[in-house]
Amino acid sequence: MSYTNILVAKENSIATITINRPTKLNALNTVTIQELHEAFQELEKNYETRVVILTGSGEKAFVAGADIAEFADFSVEEGVQLAAQGQDILFNFVENLKIPVIAAVNGFALGGGLELAMACHFRVASDNAKMGLPEVSLGVIPGYGGTQRLPQLIGKGRAMEMIMTAGMVTADEAYRTGLVNHVVPQAELLEFCNGVAQKIMRNSPLAISKAIKSINANYKDGENGFETEIKSFGKCFGTNDFKEGTTAFLEKRKAAFTGE
Template sequence: MAYQNLVVNNQGYIRHIVINREEKLNALNKQTLAELHDAVTEALAADTVRGIVLTGAGEKAFVAGADISEFANFDAAQGRALAYEGQTNVFDLIHAAEKPIIAAINGYALGGGLELALACHIRVAVASAKLGLPETSLGLIPGYGGTQRLTHLVGRGRALEMILTGDMISATDALEYGLVNHVVEQAELFTKVESILQRIASRSRSAVSAAIKAINASLGSVKLGFETEINLFGQCFGSPDFKEGVSAFLEKRKPNF
């Protein structure tokens, strides 16, 4: 498949998937999510691929969020469908992948961008990266698994503070929280990511797959949590705060909640 918004290439047995919307800070729109579903599915099916690197084009942003202009006029049902389809087709696909997927966080990872990184197995960030879930400033909550996966990684208190304030944190803080595995300088990002994948690739394929499944199972039954997030995310689209939050964002002003 020819991609409009992705660049896909192989470095030996490592598949690089690059979100290539640098002028939009690699924001996730409907087309990009569809291409990610296809690219990740194909990489998981390819016998020659032992690991996947997911990153954004340029040095400013991994993914700076969802493309808000696409859903600014959605109602509650459309909002719920947006979350459900995104989670099912992309974020859950990555989370449950039986090959290691590492997020190479080369800059801003915000909103849906951080949720994309959270779905990956391992996260490596550059020292200048900023991470956050600013959805409450739009009258929303995270809708691509952020309320669940962030809590699993950093604990209830840290997750509540990040989500309720919507504030960004530094890469150093993200490392302290357990949100990222490593922090490196920009020039070292892909060397570090590929060195991790090379070590994993030297191990038994079947054992790596089994370990991923077993570790994911340790999270217990999370279906209810994800369903609750999807439903509440959809309900936010029917609130006056959502209309004000999105209008303020598009008009480049502070919302008046």
């Protein structure tokens, strides 16, 4: 499948999606959001894809925000629809994807860009990265899950300050607060993320998808994370991956998981 604003490359069961709007600092517009949805949806259907790395083109920005020109004249109803549709087809979609998504944050991740990074399962930042949610400086609030995911990651007080001041944090500050898992030199960012992906791929893809579901359940209204974990744990016992993993352990060899 060909795209206008993103690039998709696959190698050794790792897919790399690159948001490719360098003249706009990879800002998100409706076309890019739709293309990202289609790419993630296609990769999830492909059983050969075990990990996805999401990044931005160039060295300046992961995603420098949403494309403000697209919605500057929106009505209240249009604003509600913009946020609801974006959360549904991309941000919540990525968070609940069955395969792990690593955000490789190269440069600026602002507004919708940081919200997209936070929707990924975890984040690795280049040492020149800067992150923030500057929406209140435009007279609006984060609308793609930022007010919900940022407190989950760094705590309520820090999130309140970060959102209300519209300030940016450095990669080191983001690491200190738990917003990102690792900080590496920019030249090593994708190589490092590929290394983490290789570690992930040693394990059962089916068990990983159950773990993602169970972890996310703790943050969803009306769901009991412990109950989801118990049921998901039990379902693992009926899989070929469980049989292979336990047999390999007892036979003192490496498991060859199939995701079944």
